[in-house]
Amino acid sequence: MAAREWSSPPAVVGADERPDDVEQLELELLLEAVYRRYGFDFRQYAAASLRRRLRRRQDAEGVQTLSQLQDRLLHEPACMERLLLDLSINVTSMFRDPSFYAAFRETVVPALRTYPFTRLWCAGCSTGEEVYSLAILLHEEGVYERTRIYATDINENVLDAARAGVFPLDRMRQYTENYIRGGGKREFSEYYVAAYEGARFSRSLSENVVFAQHNLAMDRAFNQFNVIVCRNVLIYFDKSLQEHVHKLFYESLEMFGMLALGHKESVAFTRQAERYEPLDDVERIYRKIR
């Protein structure tokens, strides 16, 4: 890199005025440091949203630069916990995109009926709303009893919430609407009891669920699955990390296994594209065919 020439001594600059290449270098160093110290690999996350979130954490911690933030991260594991929550955007809801659940009933469930036993991996499950939605759907379709759901996320905090299965009561009206639009067959309120501010979902829905930490960027395949649901996770990754995860999914799927992605995600234009056929193009449901 060419030496930088200063016409006058460098002034102390505010965070907003720092040259882009300095900030880029600080960003790379911070991500490398986080990876080495804690093992969390965010080096291949989509850069723009990463920068935005780090800037927000910087402000919340009251530090001026990314290198000051790095220093705090390395010395205060609690700061790392806070950053983890910022970076792993946990927004989710029950029966999110109801049309997806309607399509899942139509296209995936009939195939599941032909199997004596099914393994489903819900990757990037966040606080568990997606997992309980799938459990309800599978239960109503009569296949939950012979399904095991592996629900994973990089973030232990969200997994604790998922294990508890208690969701905010004030969201139940929206979830009930989603459930109905997703083809729900009963009264949604049959599945939970109101307890204080929370709706506690029936224990029977998590009976066949294994919650575990798994990092899609770093961890290996851990089983063979008939279905992988990974929605609204790959959008946070850059192209090469997406390729890495698609390879992991391909290797983790049984032949004729099905992969369900979010509305903004696709296997098209990946190295695995030819190995799948679309079952529902709009809902991004694919089947492994070779």
Ligand SMILES: C[S@@+](CC[C@H](N)C(=O)[O-])C[C@H]1O[C@@H](n2cnc3c(N)ncnc32)[C@H](O)[C@@H]1O
């Ligand atoms: C936006 S939420 C999606 C939740 C749910 N799948 C949905 O569609 O509602 C993204 C989730 O991906 C998880 N995540 C981010 N990076 C990950 C990684 N490298 N490995 C596993 N999970 C990751 C986050 O912790 C977060 O819970």
